Amino acid sequence: MSDAVSALNGAEFNGLAKVVETGLGGMITLRGDLASDRIKAAVKAATGTEVPATRRIAIGAAGAAAWMSPDELLLMVEYDRVGAVVAKLGEDLAGAHHMAVNVSDARACFAVSGPAAREVIAKVAPVDLAPGQFEAGDFRRTRFAQVAGAFWLDEAGVFHIVCFRSVAAYMFNLLSTAAHPHAKVGVYA
Known part of the structure; x- marks a missing residue:
């Protein structure tokens, strides 16, 4: 039997925020x-x-x-x-x-961390992410642009995302584009 592997083998992008495919969960x-x-x-x-x-x-x-x-x-x-x-x-x-x-x-998992993580998620998910509106322990099912997903914020300020494995590459590219250094909006900065 073959070994289980994650959808993107730990793909990582560093920009305004760090985007990481976190592996099997x-x-x-x-x-x-x-x-x-x-x-x-x-x-x-x-x-x-x-x-x-x-x-x-x-x-x-x-x-x-x-x-x-x-x-x-x-x-x-x-x-x-x-x-x-x-x-x-x-x-x-x-x-x-x-x-x-x-x-x-059937799932892929990602983490988005860093000072602009809130902004990165806000660009692609229709959820009010203003401080005080979305805090540690909050959990939402929503859409990330064109795909379904769910996410939460942990005590360390890291956003965790779960989506279908079949759209893992799309999700990684979407988050990486939103985290690109030239894509700064500065809403929560």
């Missing part, structure tokens, strides 16, 4: 009644965190849980743990209406 789509005690317990067991509030991401000792919709979470764990976590979710939620699917290999 373990991701599970979990659907069900997010208010149920069984789902809450299963999320806690899988990630070490609570079910997040609407449009938020919660980081735990074993992973993260991001709000995707009123009945859907994106669970993020180590890539090598995904199969075991999906199996455990199936056991923990047996008999309960739910769906837990490994979507790791």
